[in-house]
Amino acid sequence: MRALTVRPGTAGTLAVETIPDPEPGPAELLVEGLAIGVCGTDKEIVRGEYGWAPEAPDAEGRLVLGHESLGRVLRAPDGSGFGAGDLVAGVVRRPDPEPCGACAHDEWDMCRNGRYTERGIKELDGYGSERWTVPAKYAVRVADHLGLAGVLMEPTSVVAKAWEQVDRVGERAWFEPRTALVTGAGPIGLLAAMIGVQRGLDVHVLDLVADGPKPDLVRDLGATYHHTSVEEIARTARPDVVLEATGVGKLVFEAMAATSAYGVVCLTGVSSGGRQLPIDAGALNRELVLENDAVVGSVNANLRHYRAAADALAAADLAWLERLITRRVPLQQAASAFEAGPTDVKVVIELADPGSEAGAT
Amino acid sequence: MRALTVRPGTAGTLAVETIPDPEPGPAELLVEGLAIGVCGTDKEIVRGEYGWAPEAPDAEGRLVLGHESLGRVLRAPDGSGFGAGDLVAGVVRRPDPEPCGACAHDEWDMCRNGRYTERGIKELDGYGSERWTVPAKYAVRVADHLGLAGVLMEPTSVVAKAWEQVDRVGERAWFEPRTALVTGAGPIGLLAAMIGVQRGLDVHVLDLVADGPKPDLVRDLGATYHHTSVEEIARTARPDVVLEATGVGKLVFEAMAATSAYGVVCLTGVSSGGRQLPIDAGALNRELVLENDAVVGSVNANLRHYRAAADALAAADLAWLERLITRRVPLQQAASAFEAGPTDVKVVIELADPGSEAGAT
Numbered sequence: 001m002r003a004l005t006v007r008p009g010t011a012g013t014l015a016v017e018t019i020p021d022p023e024p025g026p027a028e029l030l031v032e033g034l035a036i037g038v039c040g041t042d043k044e045i046v047r048g049e050y051g052w053a054p055e056a057p058d059a060e061g062r063l064v065l066g067h068e069s070l071g072r073v074l075r076a077p078d079g080s081g082f083g084a085g086d087l088v089a090g091v092v093r094r095p096d097p098e099p100c101g102a103c104a105h106d107e108w109d110m111c112r113n114g115r116y117t118e119r120g121i122k123e124l125d126g127y128g129s130e131r132w133t134v135p136a137k138y139a140v141r142v143a144d145h146l147g148l149a150g151v152l153m154e155p156t157s158v159v160a161k162a163w164e165q166v167d168r169v170g171e172r173a174w175f176e177p178r179t180a181l182v183t184g185a186g187p188i189g190l191l192a193a194m195i196g197v198q199r200g201l202d203v204h205v206l207d208l209v210a211d212g213p214k215p216d217l218v219r220d221l222g223a224t225y226h227h228t229s230v231e232e233i234a235r236t237a238r239p240d241v242v243l244e245a246t247g248v249g250k251l252v253f254e255a256m257a258a259t260s261a262y263g264v265v266c267l268t269g270v271s272s273g274g275r276q277l278p279i280d281a282g283a284l285n286r287e288l289v290l291e292n293d294a295v296v297g298s299v300n301a302n303l304r305h306y307r308a309a310a311d312a313l314a315a316a317d318l319a320w321l322e323r324l325i326t327r328r329v330p331l332q333q334a335a336s337a338f339e340a341g342p343t344d345v346k347v348v349i350e351l352a353d354p355g356s357e358a359g360a361t
Numbered sequence: 362m363r364a365l366t367v368r369p370g371t372a373g374t375l376a377v378e379t380i381p382d383p384e385p386g387p388a389e390l391l392v393e394g395l396a397i398g399v400c401g402t403d404k405e406i407v408r409g410e411y412g413w414a415p416e417a418p419d420a421e422g423r424l425v426l427g428h429e430s431l432g433r434v435l436r437a438p439d440g441s442g443f444g445a446g447d448l449v450a451g452v453v454r455r456p457d458p459e460p461c462g463a464c465a466h467d468e469w470d471m472c473r474n475g476r477y478t479e480r481g482i483k484e485l486d487g488y489g490s491e492r493w494t495v496p497a498k499y500a501v502r503v504a505d506h507l508g509l510a511g512v513l514m515e516p517t518s519v520v521a522k523a524w525e526q527v528d529r530v531g532e533r534a535w536f537e538p539r540t541a542l543v544t545g546a547g548p549i550g551l552l553a554a555m556i557g558v559q560r561g562l563d564v565h566v567l568d569l570v571a572d573g574p575k576p577d578l579v580r581d582l583g584a585t586y587h588h589t590s591v592e593e594i595a596r597t598a599r600p601d602v603v604l605e606a607t608g609v610g611k612l613v614f615e616a617m618a619a620t621s622a623y624g625v626v627c628l629t630g631v632s633s634g635g636r637q638l639p640i641d642a643g644a645l646n647r648e649l650v651l652e653n654d655a656v657v658g659s660v661n662a663n664l665r666h667y668r669a670a671a672d673a674l675a676a677a678d679l680a681w682l683e684r685l686i687t688r689r690v691p692l693q694q695a696a697s698a699f700e701a702g703p704t705d706v707k708v709v710i711e712l713a714d715p716g717s718e719a720g721a722t
Contacts (some may be wrong), residue, residue, distance in 0.1 A: 102623070105535040110653050112622045168533035168558065169655065172526060174466040247650070249642025256397025260474045262463070270651065280608025283634025288658035289608070292471050294530065295647035295656040 003129035004065045004334050005034070006347065008051030013181075014335055017065070024133040029082055030075040031090075031139075033351040035151045035328075036128045036338045037068030038272070039187070041121060042292050046338050053123045059125075064164040064342045066128025066349075067092040067120035069153040070142065080136035084113055084326075087142040089153035090127055090134040093300050109161060109300040118300075130331075135264055140306040143314040148328075149321040151348055152191065154182045156309035157301035158190040159243075162266045163199075166241050166296045168266045177240035177264075178202055181233060183255060184245035186213040187227070187324060188268055192243045195322075197221045197310050204233055208287070213326060221322060234258035243290065247271030261291040364490035365397070365426045365695050365710065369412030372506055375696055378504045380425070381615055385494040386461040390443055391436040392451075392500075394712040396512045397489045399698045400548070401631070402482060408701050409621045413483045420486075427489025427710075428453040431503065431512040441497035448503035450514035451488055451495040454479045454661050468524060470661040479661075491692075491712055501667040504675040509689075513552065514621075515669035517660035520552040520604075524560075525666065526659045529604050534653075538601035539624075542594060544616060546586070546608035548685060548707045549629055553604045555681075556673050558582045560604070566595055567612075573704040574687060577662035581681060595619035605689040608632030614640055622652040622661030629659050 001021050007013035024030040041063060045051035053063045069090045078080035095103035096115035103111050120126020142150035170177060179197045180361065182189045185207035196203040207214055210227045218225035226233050230251060233239075238260040244252055248270025255265050268344035287293065301309070327347040329337040337347045362382050368374035385391040403426060406412035414424045430451045437443035448601035458462035464472050472491040481487020503511035528706060531538060538626055541557045543550045557564040564584035568575055571588045579586035587594050594600075599621040608630025616626050648654065662708035664671070674682065688708040698708045 043445065101537055102535045107534045110534045110623050114622065124413055145664055165533060169530055169657070172529035172657075173468045173471045174463045176462055177498045191400050201540065214539075247643070247646055249646055252646045255644055263476065267646055267650050271643035271648060273641045273645045275641065276639040276645055277642045278637040278639045279642065281614055281638045281640065282608070282632035285605075285608060285610055285630065285632045285658075286611045287635060288656065289628050289660050292660060293658050295649065296530070296533075297652060297654045299645075299650050299653060312714060 001130040002331055004331060005062050006045055007061050007063050007065050007111050008045060008052065008053050009048055011048035014046050014217045014338065016331055018254065019129065019199060020095035021131050024075065026031065027077060027080070027137070028082065028135050029073050029080065029088065029131045029139055031071035031088060031132050031134060032074050033127060033130050033132050034070045034072060035148055035348045035350050036066035036346045037151045037155065038349065039155065044337055045121065047305070054123050056126060063120070063127050064125035064151065065120050066126035067118060068151060068154040070148065070153070077136060080101060082139060085145055087150050088139045089142055089150060089306070090119060090132070091138040091140065091303060092121070092154060094138070106303050109302045109305070119352070128349065128351065130353065140303070140310055144307060145318060146309060146321070147312060147326060148348065149313070149318060150194050152187070152313060152324060152346065153257060153306065153309055154192050155187050156313055157306045158268065159195055160186055160308035160312060161305040162192060162243060162268050162298040163195050164308065166243070166264050166266050169294045177301060179203070179239045180241040180243060181206065181239035181255070181258070182228070182243045183230065184269065185218060185249050186245060189245035190217055190324060190345065192245060193221055194225050194316055195333040198315060198326060202237070202239055204360065206230060206233060212313050213323065213345060217320070217323060217345070230258045236340065239263065240287060242266070243268065245269050249275065249277055252291055255279070256293070256295055258289055259291070263293045265289065265295045266298050267295065278285055310343035332345055362491040362686045363692055365692060366423050367412065367426050369405055369406060369414050369424050370409055371407035375407050375699065377692055377695060380490070382492050383494045385436065387439060388441070388497050388498070390434050390441065390449065390500050390640065391451060392432035392495060393435050394488060394491050394493050395431045395433060396709050397427035397487070397710050398512045398516065399708045399710065400516065402431060404699055406482065409688070410654050414522065415484050415486060416449060421677040424479050424481070424490055425486035427487035428479060429515040430507065431514070432488065432489030432493060438497060442504070443500060444465055447501045448505055448509065448511050448514055449494070449506065450503055450667070452499040452501065452664060452667060453479060453515060455499070457470050459640045470666070489712065491714065501664070501671055503671065506677060506679060507674060507682070508647055509686060509709065510674070510679060513548070513682060513707065515678050516548050517552050517674055518667045519629065520556055520572050521673060522548055522662040522666040523553060523604055523629050524556050525628050525669065526657050527604070527625050530655045530657050537626060539598045541565070541600050541602040541603045541604065542567065542591070542616070542619070543602035543606060544591065544612050545630065546579060547606060550576055550606040551706065553606060554579060554582055554584050555677055558584055559676060560609065561672060563598070565598055565600065567591060567594060574684065574706060578681070578684060578706070578718035590620045591615035600624065602627065603627070610636065610638055614638070615644065617654070617656055618647060618648055620652070620654055624652065624654045626656045627659050628656065643688060
């Protein structure tokens with residue numbers, strides 16, 4: 001079968017290779033890969049800046065890429081809760097082998113020792129192949145009607161976790177948020193805005209661009225699009241919640257200062273360091289203390305969050321979700337999926353052989 | 362009766378004045394004031410930099426100082442749960458008049474609109490007088506055996522709230538902290554360390570000084586004293602929890618970066634702004650996100666926290682608590698309590714007339 005592979009640590013190694021078909025274990029599903037989504041982490045891996053190949057000698061330093069998955073079950077063990085034809089997504093992270101207390105409680109997203117593994121990122125082959133297997137425990141059902149939009153499951157799980165963090169941190173005392181600011185209108189920001197609107201919040205989204213699909217995508221949710229600044233937005237609508245999805249250091253600190261009293265800022269954007277910003281640390285600390293503000297970082301997702309994501313996607317407007325997928329690339333042309341297009345939101349690589357009849361849509 | 366007063370907004374107005382004895386309302390206790398503790402906020406008020414006088418015309422811009430209180434009940438309404446002779450402390454903050462959702466839920470410490478009032482700080486006379494009244498609802502019983510050490514109730518309530526914030530933020534997922542770092546060995550830091558040790562944590566305390574009473578106070582708790590740096594401590598004992606009690610901007614940011622994965626930093630120190638620090642905002646954001654770290658500001662306390670403080674003080678070693686009170690000043694010499702002494706931890710102003718037989722000790 002064909003698979004999208006890379007040699008982590010070495011740029012320019014992205015390839016479509018033929019590798020052996022996988023053999024499902026007794027508790028595993030055999031899945032026909034339909035599509036993978038491309039995110040910033042994939043781009044980092046393709047640039048040779050992130051990622052770890054499986055340690056098995058026959059992997060020869062090769063990693064099958066793809067952690068945002070969508071597939072159709074070909075064969076499922078009896079009693080697994082899955083059957084042939086089901087649309088599924090696979091969970092990305094697996095517990096560390098030790099396991100730490102968090103992993104032992106199935107909260108691998110909160111792994112303490114960093115020895116977790118991740119499909120398509122860290123020591124486990126990803127979902128970017130025509131067939132893949134997954135333990136039934138780490139598969140999540142995608143509503144049939146979603147079709148290709150089901151590939152949004154993984155980024156939605158990250159967003160569902162972020163909202164859960166906001167809830168749980170907010171609920172340390174009385175908490176009835178009304179206004180949310182989402183910084184960044186990429187897939188994470190847009191899905192965060194979608195869930196915010198589903199929760200009945202007055203949602204504001206900030207991004208840099210004034211054109212392309214983002215402003216309309218935000219407006220069509222019933223949210224407000226801004227291409228001004230955090231400070232400008234905070235002047236008229238001090239947010240109770242900020243969901244930060246850019247990782248831009250300056251925005252992160254502006255977000256911390258922009259909340260209403262008892263504000264909760266959830267950081268989800270993975271930034272790179274190396275640039276110093278002048279920050280009035282005393283004033284920021286004073287504001288966090290006197291307003292009982294909270295800031296919480298959030299990465300990855302566990303099964304609870306995938307299930308919340310499945311609910312959020314099932315409740316969403318399908319046509320809106322489909323508009324998030326702004327480009328579809330066949331596996332054989334996968335390299336082009338890693339080049340940024342001017343109006344890209346989510347780029348998807350379709351895995352099904354064009355000659356086959358299978359497909360999500 | 363005598364009272365310690367100040368004209369908020371004007372430095373040099375601290376005075377011991379004779380004012381009318383208070384008359385308790387039907388649901389109020391009449392209390393003999395025994396002592397007030399002095400903290401940084403009191404010093405800010407005395408310097409004319411903070412504080413608001415009661416708005417009543419007869420207040421004439423005068424505020425009775427004192428929010429860290431200890432008194433003995435002289436008269437209590439039937440059914441109030443208090444009786445003559447009880448040691449009590451009064452709660453500092455009162456709900457805003459509107460009230461906001463938090464105040465309506467008796468969580469005035471999380472007030473959203475800033476219209477709360479505070480005894481001895483904001484629009485309500487404090488506890489720095491020979492007699493005071495307090496609604497039974499806002500009085501908290503102090504264990505008899507504590508005597509003068511009961512004046513530590515209010516700072517302990519602030520610390521009890523901070524620990525509750527750590528718990529509630531930490532418990533958003535699996536959480537079994539083992540190591541805590543407390544930055545600053547003033548009264549808040551020392552009481553935070555005390556509660557940390559009561560919880561069975563391995564507690565490290567960082568302060569600048571190498572001499573005076575602080576190192577021994579820390580060691581006698583069974584905690585470890587450091588006068589190095591956050592970075593140095595983190596090299597050997599990465600803390601699961603940091604309780605920041607200095608408000609020093611540099612330390613605040615070092616604390617955020619020093620935690621173990623899933624670290625919780627609770628900020629309690631009220632700093633002043635105006636000084637820019639160069640901070641690698643991108644690197645800090647990346648660490649918060651990838652480690653699922655949390656930072657939470659905490660100020661003030663509600664009744665739940667006063668009750669937790671009463672339990673913590675009752676369970677503490679009395680001789681150790683008494684050593685926190687490094688200086689006692691009679692009301693008539695109150696001004697000297699606001700001048701920093703080289704070995705001060707907590708300075709207390711004793712309110713009882715030296716000629717009277719009453720007193721906490």
